[in-house]
Amino acid sequence: MPDNARLLLLDRDQVERLMQPADVLEAVKQAFTLHSDREGRVFPVVRERLSTGGVFGIKSGDVQSQGLLGFKAAGFWPANRQVGGEPHQATVMLMDPANGRPVCMIDGNAITTMRTGAAGAWGVKWLARADSTRVCVFGTGVQAAVQLRFALDQLPSLDEVRYVTHGGKPNAQFEAAFAQRCRIEHATDANDAVARADLVITATPGAGALFDLDALQPGTHLNCVGADTKGKRELPEGTLARVKLVVDDREQARQIGETQWAASTPCTELGDLITGKETFERQASDITLFDMTGLALQDLTVARLLYERAVAQGVGSSIAWPW
Known part of the structure; x- marks a missing residue:
């Protein structure tokens, strides 16, 4: 009653x-x-x-x-x-x-923390190269940590992590959290860290491009978390023209995700890959991007x-x- x-x-x-x-x-x-x-x-x-x-x-x-x-x-x-x-x-x-x-x-x-990390894990599973060994992480906050944790769980071959901080200084607490799972070191050159990475994770407040477009190498996969509001971005201009783009929700990504900066970019929803409605065959030289805006x-x-x-x-x- x-x-x-x-x-x-x-x-x-x-x-x-x-x-x-x-x-x-x-x-x-x-x-x-x-x-x-x-x-x-x-x-x-x-x-x-x-x-x-x-x-x-x-x-x-x-x-x-x-x-x-x-x-x-x-x-x-x-x-x-x-x-x-x-x-x-x-x-x-x-x-x-x-x-x-x-x-x-x-x-x-x-x-929010855990489900976003889990969403990132599915992006890694479906889009990253299975032989990926090196990760570049932008950010050392809660979301950067959970994205890295799930990525390491998903791809046991990952063994080298380089992380980039906003202030350019190392984060001892972040390093200690992963020291038993991989080789981890602070990167002072963002472009070099991206160029050497098989997987790039961006988990920042989305205040602007984190690296130069030329740093992005063939075969890289990007999991991008920080663009979740109009005007936010983490990737340099021209990135979407170079990638195979996968999103969680097409319209939402075009409004508030990285996709807002090139809304006409063809994309696939990750759920359609999981259900088999769409297929995806990754070539070794493909650059893939999972634009995560978070589903209700x-x-x-x-x-x-x-x-x-x-x-x-x-x-x-x-x-x-x-x-």
């Missing part, structure tokens, strides 16, 4: 305990599949700059056949760093599609996994939410 309705709350620590990388990989694969089969809908993205210096967005969608409906309210507040806080902030809400009532509210930071369906499939697991294990705070 309406007066007995309850809302389940899952905080950051509970989410991190419940979430396992292998499960998130499968949930994200399901999201790509649902999107490709058009069983899952992705609604238009809200992404707006605020007078406070932050960027606020909403990604939402549903899977009508599965009774899945919800949204993620999220954004980026760089000033949070000044007080020791995380600049990325996100909250996910699952709702009952039959009546519009909220069912579960979840801290979305860990979800990824947030929702992972959130549903967490909700079901929390209910089964009695995790979270259940509060009265009468209507």
Whole structure:
């Protein structure tokens, strides 16, 4: 009955305990599949700059056949760093599609981090050369780390990592996190690091081109995360003309991803590769690019996994939410 309705709350620590990388990989694969089969809908993205210096967005969608409906309210507040806080902030809400009532509210930071890393893993699996050994990573933040972790899991042949920082100084904490898995060193020359890489990961705030176009060599694969808002970019002018382009969502990528800078570039959706609707044969000299803008369906499939697991294990705070 309406007066007995309850809302389940899952905080950051509970989410991190419940979430396992292998499960998130499968949930994200399901999201790509649902999107490709058009069983899952992705609604238009809200992404707006605020007078406070932050960027606020909403990604939402549903899977009508599965009774899945919800949204993620999220954004980026760089000033949070000044007080020791995380600049990325996100909250996910699952709702009952039959009546519009909220069912579960979840801290979305860990979800966003892990599902984006998992999406990157699928990009690496489908697009990178299987014999890739060298990685160049731009950034040392949470997303750079999770992208690298998933890439190393996906391609065991990767054994050499060079990372580029905004300030040009090494990051001992970042190096220590991967020292047992690979050879890792700070790169002071971004163009040289890109030229020597088989896989390039860009996970920065998207303030501008990170390297020169001439540095990009045949056979390279790029996983690009930072362009998620109009006006953002990480790649130099002319990159898209040289690559085989794969996106998570065609229209979304043209609006807020790297693809916005050359919106007429032919592209394939990754979900269509996973479902077999499109085929992809990588030649050794191909330069491939996965433009990741993030699907609402990824947030929702992972959130549903967490909700079901929390209910089964009695995790979270259940509060009265009468209507």
